[in-house]
Amino acid sequence: MKNKIAVKLTVYFSAVLVLFSVVIGGVFAALFKSHTLQLSKEDMQIKAVSMAQTLSELMTGSYQSGMMGKGMGMGRGGYGMYLRLLDKIAMTDVWVVDENLQLITSGMMTSTEYNYADLPQDAEAVVKKAFEGQTTFSQSFSSMLNTPVLTVGTPIIINGSVSGVLLMHAAAKGMDEAASQGIGILVISMLAALVLAVILSIVLALAFSKPLRQMKTTALQLAEGNYSARTEVRQKDEIGELAATIDTLSLRLEQASHESERLEKLRREFIVNISHELRTPVTVVRASLEALCDGIVNSPKQVDAYHRQMLKDSVFLERLVNDLLDLSRLQNLDFKMEMQELNWCDVISDAVRSIKQAAQPKQVDVRLQLDTPAQKITGDYGRLRQMLLIILDNAVKFSPEGTAVTVTKRENTVTVQDNGPGIPSDDLPYIFDRFYKVKSKANSNGTGLGLAIAKQIAQRHHIEIRVKSEEGSGTEFMFII
Numbered sequence: 001m002k003n004k005i006a007v008k009l010t011v012y013f014s015a016v017l018v019l020f021s022v023v024i025g026g027v028f029a030a031l032f033k034s035h036t037l038q039l040s041k042e043d044m045q046i047k048a049v050s051m052a053q054t055l056s057e058l059m060t061g062s063y064q065s066g067m068m069g070k071g072m073g074m075g076r077g078g079y080g081m082y083l084r085l086l087d088k089i090a091m092t093d094v095w096v097v098d099e100n101l102q103l104i105t106s107g108m109m110t111s112t113e114y115n116y117a118d119l120p121q122d123a124e125a126v127v128k129k130a131f132e133g134q135t136t137f138s139q140s141f142s143s144m145l146n147t148p149v150l151t152v153g154t155p156i157i158i159n160g161s162v163s164g165v166l167l168m169h170a171a172a173k174g175m176d177e178a179a180s181q182g183i184g185i186l187v188i189s190m191l192a193a194l195v196l197a198v199i200l201s202i203v204l205a206l207a208f209s210k211p212l213r214q215m216k217t218t219a220l221q222l223a224e225g226n227y228s229a230r231t232e233v234r235q236k237d238e239i240g241e242l243a244a245t246i247d248t249l250s251l252r253l254e255q256a257s258h259e260s261e262r263l264e265k266l267r268r269e270f271i272v273n274i275s276h277e278l279r280t281p282v283t284v285v286r287a288s289l290e291a292l293c294d295g296i297v298n299s300p301k302q303v304d305a306y307h308r309q310m311l312k313d314s315v316f317l318e319r320l321v322n323d324l325l326d327l328s329r330l331q332n333l334d335f336k337m338e339m340q341e342l343n344w345c346d347v348i349s350d351a352v353r354s355i356k357q358a359a360q361p362k363q364v365d366v367r368l369q370l371d372t373p374a375q376k377i378t379g380d381y382g383r384l385r386q387m388l389l390i391i392l393d394n395a396v397k398f399s400p401e402g403t404a405v406t407v408t409k410r411e412n413t414v415t416v417q418d419n420g421p422g423i424p425s426d427d428l429p430y431i432f433d434r435f436y437k438v439k440s441k442a443n444s445n446g447t448g449l450g451l452a453i454a455k456q457i458a459q460r461h462h463i464e465i466r467v468k469s470e471e472g473s474g475t476e477f478m479f480i481i
Helices: 004-062 071-072 079-086 088-091 122-130 171-221 238-293 300-331 344-362 381-398 450-460
Strands: 093-098 103-106 138-140 147-156 161-171 339-342 365-370 376-379 404-410 411-415 464-469 475-480
Touching: 004 079, 004 138, 004 147, 004 161, 004 171, 004 381, 079 365, 088 171, 103 344, 122 138, 122 161, 138 365, 238 300, 238 365, 300 450, 339 381, 344 376, 344 381, 344 404, 376 381, 381 404, 381 411, 381 450
Parallel strands: 365 404
Antiparallel strands: 093 103, 093 161, 138 147, 147 161, 339 376, 404 411, 411 475, 464 475
16 A cells, blocks of 8 residues: 555556446446347247248138137137147247137136236237237236236238237246346456456556656665666656656766765865965975075075075965966956957967967977968957967977977967877866866976866857877867857
């Protein structure tokens, strides 16, 4: 009873079947009874007409016209013998009524005297129609037979005129019993079908509710945080589609959980790294200042070296703080950029000119190829320049000495191609994540925020960034407007 759906399906299915059985049973009972009555009438009519013809032939051959009377039933000829055997031949009660409405024979109970008044109430109407030359039926209660009867009357024709009427009675009890037996068989069949249907409905209901229970169990496990749970339901129907959707949700939740764990790990690593990055220059600056203040370092050359190291560390600290501030601003949707119409080619050329100075110490040649001198777009000039400089700075930083970085603009796509060591395939999906740094000697001074900032700027300008890279074959960044 805990399986509510199975119980409801079984009850509904059984109720519909019972209602259907009652309707079909009622229609069948009416039709079967009518059909049985019709068969009985046809059988009685055939017998009555056949016996009436036989009587006509016997009476024509044995007696002269007009001699028929009550005493004629006592004759010794074939007619008299046949008249006495009518009941046995017909296997039911048979009466013969003459033209004076007198009974010539009184059925099986020949030892009892019957009058015409003892016949069923509507027998007179049947006899009158029979004397008119019609074979007719009636169905009423007979006080003589003490039971409902079916009566058929057919004329006995001699020399073209009706000389008598043959009445045949059959108790309706036998027909009712036949109809009752047919209905009884139908009821038994319906009960058997109902039992079978209930069993099948229970099986089908359980088969229907089983996957629902599995999905419920999976949903509860997902609610408890077990994102590896699956329904294991494989059906090609709406239930199967629902189960597949739950499995997809489970998979997405599992992936999101792993991603959340990965980001949390990156956050912790960033905190450790940023703490180290902050602590190192701050410690160096403090130590240098203490040495200068205490007079430990007093030679001009050493003082100059200390000043330069302090400047370098302060620049790194400024860069780190600025990157954090930039990323925070860009991720805030309320932060407004200075959007205006500008020449995209001017932004690219400006960024390339700036990076060429940084590339000189490594003798990296930065080449620019533009397909057009002007392309109008709407954006923030400074932020777009910053986005390109981040990518160009990485390209120069990872390029070997004496190689080239190529910047190409073709229609709506800008490509930055370097000849560096490439990005490992395991790191490639995460290079735009905050705090993520590819572990290499060339990237030891990176903060892990540059590419995240570049992606945020691109998204705010509806620019798509794509990356192609293979270890040992360089890296290609594409900006698609």
